[in-house]
Amino acid sequence: MDRQRRTVQRIAVAVARATIALTVVACGASPISGHPEGQNCTVPGVTDKEVKIGFLYPATGPLADGFHAFRAGVDARLSAANADGGVNGRTLSYTWRDDASDPATNLVSARALINDDGVFGIIETTGAATGSAPFLHEQGIPVTGLALEPVWGADDNMFTHLSFASPGSITTWGDYAVSQGGRTAFILRTAFSETMRTIAENVSTSLRTAGVRIAGSADVSPSASPTSLGAQIKASGADTLIALTAPDALDQALIGARNAGVPLKVTLSFSPGYDQSLLQKYGRQLAGTSYFLEYTPFELDTPAHWEFLRAMNMYAPQLQPPVQGGALSGWISADMMIRGLQEAGICPTRQQFIHGLRAVRDYNANGLLPAPLDMATNAGQLNTCLSFVKVSDDGTRFNPEPTARCGRKI
Template structure:
C-alpha cells in the first residue's frame, strides 16, 4: 500500500525493553489529542476532518504503526469557542497526557499561546494567523497571515475577464473577515475593483441579497463564507439576474453541496489547497480505499475536510517517524521544521518547506469549475496556479 509505510515508518526499532519517558509514549503506543468543534456554530464544517484522521491512522496502524507503536488519540470538543478551545487543549495536555495534538478549528487562537509555551507539537488546518506565528504549529497550507495576501486569486479572476467584485463575508467570524481582506488585496493587485462587501450572516434574506449584488454592478462575486452560505448567496444572485461573469469560493468542493444546490452552482469556480480527487493519483486512491475501512460513516468519502484530516494526520506521522524511536516533543518539532519537501505523497499541489516557508501564505492553488449541469467538478488549467506574495 502506497501510504502504509516508508523507510522512516519501519516497525523495527531498539529492543522492546527501552522505555521512552515522554508524555503519551509507551512501549506499544503513542497517544495524540484530536481537537476540533464537535458542537457549536461551525461544527458541521469540521466533522469530516475526524474521519480523515481515522482513515490515515488506520492505514499506518494496520502496517505496524510507527516504530512498532500504535498511534491512538483521545479527542476534545472546543464548541467553536476560543475559551472552550483553551479548556479542551489544557485537558488534553494536563489530564489526557497526550504527546501532541492534531487540530482543525476556526478558534485555534484560544489555545495557541498555551500550547506553544508548553512545547506541544500541533498539526492541522491553518485558518488563523496563529499558525504563522508559533513554530510548534504545522499546517500544509497557511490561509491567513497578518497584513499579507497573494496575487493568485486576483490573477485568476483577471485572467477570466473579471473587472469589478463584491465580496461576501460573515461579520461574526474573524476568519471570514480576515480572509475577505486578503481576497480584496489580491483582487486589487490584479486591477480588479472591489465595489462592496456583503455581510451574509444568517439567516439570509435571498431577495435582499440578490438585489444588493445586482445593484453593485459587479461582474464578480467572491466568497469568504461557508459553502452553504455561499450557495445561498449564489442562488440569490442568479434569481436576481445579477449578470455575474465570475463566481469564486474557497469552500464547496463537496458532492453534498452540489446535490443541495443543483445547477444553481453551474459554472462556479472553487479553489483548493491540495491536488483534487479528479486527478486520481495513487494517493487519492489510497485515501478512497481507507475511508470505507476506517471511517465508514463518512459519505461520500471525497470531502474537502476529510482529506485535510488525512493530510494533517500524515504530517504528524512524518514528524513522529523523523523524531526517532524515543520521540520527544522538541525533537518532533525540530525534525518536522527541518523538512523541506513535504507533499503528502503527492496530495499537495507543490511541496511545502516547513523551514523557509514558516509564517508565509500558501501561494499555489488548484482551481475547479462546477460543470454546466451542476453535477461534478472540472479542474481548470493551469494546475496548480501559483502567484506571488503581497505584503
Template sequence: MPNRRSRFLRGKGSAVALSLCAVALCSCDFSSGVSAGGDLCVTPGVSADKVNIGLVLTDSQDDASASVFRAYRAGVEARISLANAEGGINGRKITYRWEDDQGNVRQNLFAAQSLVGSDDVFGLIETTAVASGSAEYLNGKGIPVVGIGIERQWSEYRNMFTHSYTAVQGSSVTTWGQFVRERGGRRAVILVSADNDASISSAQQLGDSLRSVGVSLADTITVARGITSQTGLVQKIRSSGADTVIGALDGDTFAQTMVSARQAGLRVGLYMSAPPGYSQQTLRSYGSGIAGMVAFAHFAPFELGLPADEHLLKALGQYAPYLQPANQSGAGDGWIAADIFLRGLETGGSCPTRENFIEGLSQLTHYDAEGLLASPIDLGSQRAAVSPCWYFVQVNADGTQFEPIGRVPRCGEVIQGGAGSGSGSS
C-alpha cells in the same frame, strides 16, 4: 463528563466503534495489537509500544459546519489506521482521544487542558475555528499542534503547524486575480463573514490578488450567517456593478447567495468560492442552483484521480467506511494533518519528545503530502507563507459534480505588503 473508551477494529468494525465513541471525550485505538518492544522513553504520551495523541474538533454545530469537521476526523482516523497497519511509527502504534470544543474559545482551552493534563497526550491535532482559545497555553507548554490554519495564531507560534495558512496578514498571491481576469472579471465584490479572523484575512488576500492584476474591488460586504437578509445582500451586489462575486466565507452561505442572486435575475459572470465551497455537502444541498460555481483548493481535487487521491480514498474506504461519500475535502485536510503529525513523530526516532518533534518538523522544507498538495510547503523558515499554487474546480451544468479546471495547479507570484481589502460595507 465520563470517559467512554473503545478499541477500534479494522474494516467495517470502525463504524460500529465510532458510534460508541460519539461523546465529548473518547479514546480511539487503531492498531494491529503488535507490540513495539522499544526502549522506555520518558516523554508524556509515549510508552514502550504506543504514542497517545489528542484530537480537538468542533462536533456540535449546524449540519453544514459539522459535516466538514466530521470528514476531517475520518481523514485523521484513516491516516493513523494505515500507519498502524504498516507497523506504527518507529515501532509504536498511535492511539488518540478526542474532545469537542463546541466551536467555543473557552471550551477549546478546556478541551486542550483536559487532553494534555488529565489524559497526558503527546500532542494535538485540531480541526476547529477557535484554536486561538488554547494556542497560548499549548505554546507555553511546548505542546506540538497540527491542524487547520485559519487563525493568525497558526503563523505566530512555533509549536503550531498547518499545510494551509488562510490568516496570514500582509501576504497574498496573484493566482486568484489572474484566474478572475482570465474569466473576464474586471470588477468584483468579496463576501466576508462577520467577526471571523480567517474570513477577514482571506478577503484581504483576495482583494490584494485582484488589484495586483488590475481587477477593481467594488466592495467588501460583511455577511452574518443566518442574520443578513439575502434580499438586501443581493441588492448590494447589484448596486456595486460587479461582474464577479467571490466568497471568503463558508460554502453554504456563499451557495445561498448565489441561488438568491440568480432568482433575482442578477447577471454575474463569475461566482468563485474559497476552499470551503469545494464541498460535497454544498453540492448535494444546492445542485443545479450553483451550476458554474468555481472553487479553489490547496490540494488535488479527488476528481482528478491522481495516485495520491486514490491512495487516500482507498484508506478511507478501509478504515473510515462510515464517511459517505468519501471524496470530501475535509477528509483530505484531516489526512494531511495526521500525515504531518506522523512525520513529526518519525523525526524523533526511538524516543520522540515534544521538542524534537517541533524541531524536526521545522526542518521539513519540501512537504507535499506525497503529491496531494498543489505545491510543496516549507514548515520551517517559510511556514507562514501563502501558497502560490492552487487547483480550481467548477460545478458542472446539472449541478451533480465538481469538474477540475485543468489537470495541474495554477501558480502565480507572491505579493508582499498588500494594502488589504478594507472593512467594506455590512
C-alpha cells in the same frame, strides 16, 4: 503482535471523552528504522509500544457539523497506517476533547489533554485555537492541523498545510479572476467571523493587485435574503462574486444575482463548497462557480487519492460520500503528525519532533498538495500554489484545472 491489535473505530457524536486505539505504521517516505523495545523513553505519551496523541475539535456547538468530516479523515489516515505495523514499532492511539469552538473551552480542553490524558502532541481543527496556542507553545507541544486563524503562524510548534488566514496576500486569486474575465468584484463574507474577514482582506488585496476593482462587500448568513443580496450585487456593477461564506449563503446570493439579472462572469468561493453532496443539493444553481483548494482535486484521480478513498471506505464508512475536502484535510493533518514522529526517531521527544518536521523542505502529503511545502519557512505564510475547480454548466460535476496555479507573495 502489533498487527493483531487492530481496533474498530466509532465516531462519537456527543460531548464525551473517548480513546480510539489505532495500530499505526510509519508510512510515506520514511521507512521503519528500528524497534523501541529496550529504549528508555520518558516523554509523556510515549511508551515502548505506544504513542498517545490528542485530538482537539468542536464536537458540539454551532460549528460542529463542519468538523465531523475532518475527524473521519484523521481516523482513516491513522487506521491506514495501522495496516503496516507502527511508527518505529509503536502503535498510535488518540484521545479527543471538545472545545465547542470557544477559546476558553479550547484552553481547558488542551490543558486536560496534556495534564490529565498525558498526550505527546495534538491534532487540532477549530476556530478557537487562540485559546490554547500560548499554553501549547510554552509547553513545547507539537500541533498539526487546519489553520483557521493567524495564530497558527506565530509559533514553531504549530504545523499546517493551510495558511489562508495569515497576514499578507498572494497574486494567485487575482490572477485567476482576471483569467476568467473578472474586472469588478463584490465580496461576501461570513457574518461575525474574524477569520473570514482576514481572508477577505487577503483576497481583496490580490484582486486589486491584478487590476480588479472592489465594488462592494456584505456580511451574510445562511438566512440572508436572496432579493436583498441580488440588489446589492447588481447596484455595485460587479461582474465577479467572491464568496467567503457557508455554501447555503452562496446559494442564496446566486439565486438573488440571477433573479436580478446580474451578468456574473466569475463566481469564486473556497474549499468548504467543494463537496459532491452540495451539487446534489443545489445542482444547476452552482453552475460555473469556481473553488480554490489547498489540496489536489479528487477529479485528478491520483494514486494518493486511491489510497485515501480505500482507507475512508474501510475505516470511516460513516462519512458518505467520502469525497469531501474536510476529510482530506483531516487525513493530511494526521499524516503530518505521523511524519513528525518519523523524523523524531526511535525514541521521540517533542523537541525532536518540532526540529525534525521543521527541517522537512518538501512535504507534499504523498502528492495530495498542489506543491511541496518548505516546513522551515512556511509558518505564517500564505500558500502561493492553489488548485482550482469549476462546476460544470449542468451542475453535476467539478471540472478541475490539470495543474495548480502558483502566484507570488504580495
